Amino acid sequence: MKYTINQFRKDYPNDDVCLDMIFKMRYAKQPCCPQCSQATTFKRITGRRAYQCSDKDCQYQLYPTAGTVFEKTKTSLVDWFYVIYLMTSTRNGVSGKEIQRQLGVTYKCAWRMGHQIRKIMASGGDLLTGVVEVDETYIGGLDKNKHAKDLKPENMGRGKAKQPVISIVQRGGEVRTFVVDNVGSGNIYSLITGNVEKRSKLITDGFNSYKWVGKQYDHVPVKHNNNRVTHGEKHTNTVEGFFSHLKRTISGTHIHVSPKHLQKYADECSFRYSHRDKGQLMFHTILNRVVV
Template identity: 25%
Template sequence: MARNKVQFQKGISFTQFLKEYGSEEQCFNALCQWRWPNGFCCPRYGHDKHCDLSYRKLKQCNRWRRQTSVTSRTIFYSIKLSLTTWFLGIFLITQDKKGISCMELSRHLGISYNAAWRMKQKLMQVMMERDHQYKLSGFVELDEAYLGGERTGCKPGRGVKGKTPFVAAVETTREGRPIRIKLSVVKGFKNSEISTWSKKHLCSGSTVISDGLACFNAVKDAGCAHDKIVCGGGRASVYEPEFYWVDTVLGNLKSALRSAYHAIRVKYVQRYLAELQYRFNRRFDLSALILRLIFVSPCTPPMPERLLKVGLA
């Protein structure tokens, strides 16, 4: 039996990673290169002539004497940890297939739990904002799902208190191969919610395949064709071939969350969904995943702790 090429990727070894980003100087130079690929340019005045200060890691504009840090106006703004620690954190988060908890991250990096929590939340914010700009097109498998376990004394089914509803969508080729996914928290499965979601995340002209849930008809508001397949309830419903990939994604998602985390607060659910979504959408080149996340991090605005704790509920 042939091996799955995606599953058996080599990625980047820990030794190779340390060779390229094992020192503060290497990380600093890499960040400068990704933030200013065409050379330094003053973010306020646009002047490109500068000098590097010897006593601090700052660049100073020759015309206006304005000093700029490589981490200013980026997700790394006001960090207290070294860049080598941040780069190593990115390595651990991107190369772990099922995700890594903040507790485990803190042990690997030798930092406090709170510092590891801030690092992981910021990097998941980068992943979320990066994927938000992409829309699904072509053939799209769509399904509803919930996060949250059963509670004693509560009735089963939709609308149970304590569960977080979210939409799972998978863009596939005509041959039925998955391309990319969207995992989005919604307030509920209503026509207005699905209409708003589809306009944000689906390209006009796409063909959406879903079960018989009535609210999914709202994808037509985004100019999409809707192919409804009533599969009924029970265990047999998950074996419908039209929903193979969306069911697979949901199964992998819940398995990953259970294995890595004890619990997830509702207001942070979207970030955790974005983490799995980001890795899945870039699964074809595991070795480039680290570089891609480091590359987009300087493009993400600062996210102080007070905003991180607000969440997305």
């Protein structure tokens, strides 16, 4: 179900509501005060992002934003929640300049908010299983826009002068993306074995770095040619579709992304793709990760 801007504004009209949400998410399952061990309630301290135990002999204080990306921030919690909303509701993300325009903050502040939220979007967890596609792509500009040193013969070749990226997609499930130094068999081996359950059906193209895959997985290599034809499940269309989304986000929304920060943008795209049918749940998934 789509989470609309009107619903968001109704749910989070001010900082007090946002702080109450963070408090509930962090401490709702805590049956008693950690200081006095009494089953008590916590009351909001006016003018501060803090709650205090209602026991007069205790008065222990909790700070819900401590240890989160909201700690010590002078930017309102509503603005933080709104940036999370934008990054989870837009198809191709939102740029730092757009955050700056909408919130009226400095670009430095907008850029930092975006990157802090992208860190929370990093994927991981259980191994992928079932039918899994793996492929590599390269992020970078056109040759005509590169420096002369990058166009020398020793710098040319598969992925050179561009940043290699490998994605692993479970059909009907999650995608995980990794920015790597090279697409050699060593890198690919560690990524696949660390993210895909053994004996899963693994579909790749005919690149030499995948030749070892058949020893540990049900490997289905796809030979690409000028007359591409999809035969049943023997294709890499899913991961290639994700690459199209990734490149549209980088070249369309952000215009340019440095190799230093590319992994964060890849994590953002992967998160949005993996949760693309979850609407409002995507927004609250980020909030849950913030308070963990």
